[in-house]
Amino acid sequence: MTPTREMLRRDAAYDRWGEAHVNGQLGAAAERMLEEELGTGEPLPPVPLDAVRIAPGAPIPEAVVAAAGGEDALSTDDEDRIRHSGGKGYPDLIRMRRGTVECAPDAVLAPPDAEHVAAVLAACAEAGVAVVPFGGGTSVVGGVEPVRGPFERLVALDLTALRNAIVDPVSMTAHLGPGLRGPEAEAALNSEGFTLGHFPQSYRYATIGGYAATRSAGQASSGYGRFDAVATAIELTAPAGPIRTLQTPHTAAGPSLRELVLGSEGTLGVITDVTVRVRPVPERKLYEGWFAPSFPDGIEIARSLAQGGALPDVVRLSDRDETRVSLAMSGLEGAKRRALETYLRLRGRRYASSGCMLIVGWEGEREDAERRREISRRVLRSGGAVPLGGSPGSSWEHGRYEGPHLRDLLIDRGILVETLETSHVYGRLDELYAAVRSALADGMSAGGGRGIVMCHVSHVYRDGASLYFTFLTAARAGAEIEQWRGLKAAACEAIVGAGGTITHHHAVGRDHAPYMRSEIGELGIDTLLAAKERLDPAGIMNPGKLLG
């Protein structure tokens, strides 16, 4: 038997995003802007790993350990327990930096395959041990927090060992194991000439199982489709047994169990296999920057692209504040900055005063990508956008997974920074945008601080689009989590009030669970709970998440 415990990944930093050696610093322009707009925060350096305090773990019943594959599949090391004590949301990072991880799993289990997962779940149900399925640990909504619920013991079930990848090149589908990280899945597919085309910001660490459990969306999902649109079949290993949906391109055989398992966030069982549609590795990736006259104009352009069938594979429209901050953060200074400003002014005063950055990209066979680019460009131009060429596109591509590192640098500097996202139909998108912006701005100023709220559209559909907000304010040292909670609640209430969804792709986890009643209603929740009770009669699966 493989010593699966040894597979637990310790390459990542425990207290920040990504690998331990990744570092960086804010540029001078960014520092200046933050100083001017937010003032000086109190730096928050992390404590060393061995200073992180956790309570000793309760012993795990022998039957559970045996079911997982024996001692080789078990870790009770403090380091592994700490690394499995949460995701990468702002509160997770604060707790880790302060060294006050109050809850950690009693142990980490790393079963070698799906059969052992089934055995573990049966043993845990029998023994009354709560189970948190654990993939990349990148949740930003408390999706992997070790909430015990009514149970005295809790294990994190690390799925690292489940990393199968079997490609069917004729059907252009692949079976992928839940433990594959984004780059591992891509490497397996690329070697046969295919790509999943799924590149969320968490791509380097998030896993296939996590994509499925949270209905992930990637940066190119306007083109390739969200994860729930490319997943054609799924295997759920629940405490009550397995559900395997048929692998056919489509079926009319009743309600979709696949769509019941997608988004279930580990509360129904463990996703042990996902079948996905894949595509040929694109011959070309063409990304470029444009400047829309304003955010509403940019949204109109996105709508025209989508509704006219000319949608690029990547569309990312920043609002005025995000455009301004991005330009400062990018370190575009001096002559280059002035050249951009002159270029925009020459095209019309409004571009310099209210213009918004738009990144668009096309992927595929050269001829096809170029043809589609030509069609999109016509729509962009007729919507009043002006081209900035390939350079902003390359910058975006280069930095597309860097956002979370930037967050760490801001937290270092004593800044509270959080992102949240929603979506709505075009007819109500402006209302939703205004509501969330004011809720955050008001919340920050009521807290006595200055703040920045910025937003971008990251996913575009025929009927509407997503909105992705980032907000920054000086953190209240020692009360960061309370401060965060107040601002997050204000934003969530604004979203609910404007009829948007509580989450477009971050999922529900623990943070959004209180809003599920607004999202799907009392009876909707009860219906999902009825399904859960059948699949997980003991209620051991990921307590406190999704439905609370």
Add this chain to the structure above:
Amino acid sequence: MTPTREMLRRDAAYDRWGEAHVNGQLGAAAERMLEEELGTGEPLPPVPLDAVRIAPGAPIPEAVVAAAGGEDALSTDDEDRIRHSGGKGYPDLIRMRRGTVECAPDAVLAPPDAEHVAAVLAACAEAGVAVVPFGGGTSVVGGVEPVRGPFERLVALDLTALRNAIVDPVSMTAHLGPGLRGPEAEAALNSEGFTLGHFPQSYRYATIGGYAATRSAGQASSGYGRFDAVATAIELTAPAGPIRTLQTPHTAAGPSLRELVLGSEGTLGVITDVTVRVRPVPERKLYEGWFAPSFPDGIEIARSLAQGGALPDVVRLSDRDETRVSLAMSGLEGAKRRALETYLRLRGRRYASSGCMLIVGWEGEREDAERRREISRRVLRSGGAVPLGGSPGSSWEHGRYEGPHLRDLLIDRGILVETLETSHVYGRLDELYAAVRSALADGMSAGGGRGIVMCHVSHVYRDGASLYFTFLTAARAGAEIEQWRGLKAAACEAIVGAGGTITHHHAVGRDHAPYMRSEIGELGIDTLLAAKERLDPAGIMNPGKLLG
């Protein structure tokens, strides 16, 4: 109050497809071919409506009638009860023609709006009255049969009065009432410049509620998307209350309740509102015919079109037998037939011996449709297909809703005719095709009759395609339904054995319910039943369907 009972549609023939005055006859070539290949059947003329025997209806509790809106919403006329006693499957038509409708609803209720639907369901749950939601009555799988289950009384709940249509032109979405028939929905949308693009063969009579409840697919669904792909939000009025999913373009907020309601076939409650994505009315519809060298070659072409991103909006590939029979049925004779044969022979012997008809179509703005046609044509040519021009395309368009009328003419003539459909990934499509074909051919010859089995691909996806089979054999007079049952079972078992889905778009109804265990497994069924028990605790909703 509107006298909703008066809205019950009596324009249709009770004993055949479509409107009472629609008639027609088989051409001489078709008659000759049937005579040669199947022999003479015993004609089966229908009995007049007033000779159809039904048992008297049990009285409906007053509270139920009051909840529906009073006497105006109630019909206990034999004619209405007969018209609501089944769908339009082969067994339905046979029972009607023989005048032996054993089961009919005790009454037909036609509530004026969703509020009255809610009240009716509550009253029926209280009084123990089974409810069969009834839209266009076009089910071919026993989806609206009045199966009483444990209940002594049963009503058909006719949704004809629920015909709202509210368009949001900015978001390009529309709320549609469940009672709208295809052409009514199109008319409402067309008047604002939009189309649903959903054109199943049942289009003229099937309703929006039926599309949603059965996961309908239309002839242009390769382009516009199946109904479950265009439905973005749904309202279910269940006995336990309402579920309304949020109208946003996409959400990651948990398992999809929309996808639980889609395909629920009236077993969870009544679908009282559907929000759909709509598209601009296409400026052009370009349909044309091609001839593929063989059925496998044609499937390879379809696969290339789909996987290369050059998929037309309509793709319909007939196998060799369907091509042969269609040409005979179309009445293409004499000089025209000889000209086609000469044309094909000149392009290669194989076209005349194994060639298969392919109908392809592109819809949209002129320039866009033409450009996409050009790209598809290249793929068609490089796959070895030869063009037949626009005329087969027009013939197909002209006759696209005529199949069920043809079925009536065949039944008149004593022929058993049935269709069934499935889908699979490309890697296993040939296995599925061969299995179903032999099962049907063997079944027909074992019954001592000669038969014709034909097939076409009607819906094409990146990972696979649907297969739609039609089979004909001389009916065994007086034992048609037993004969049908044997052949249907043989085909279903072949589908299950080859790993195909039991239905790609006809839905489950009563006929496919025994195969759901193979489709989604024991635990899958139990999970759906748990959801049903929560939504319909008394079990009154459409007994005997879907999960049996």
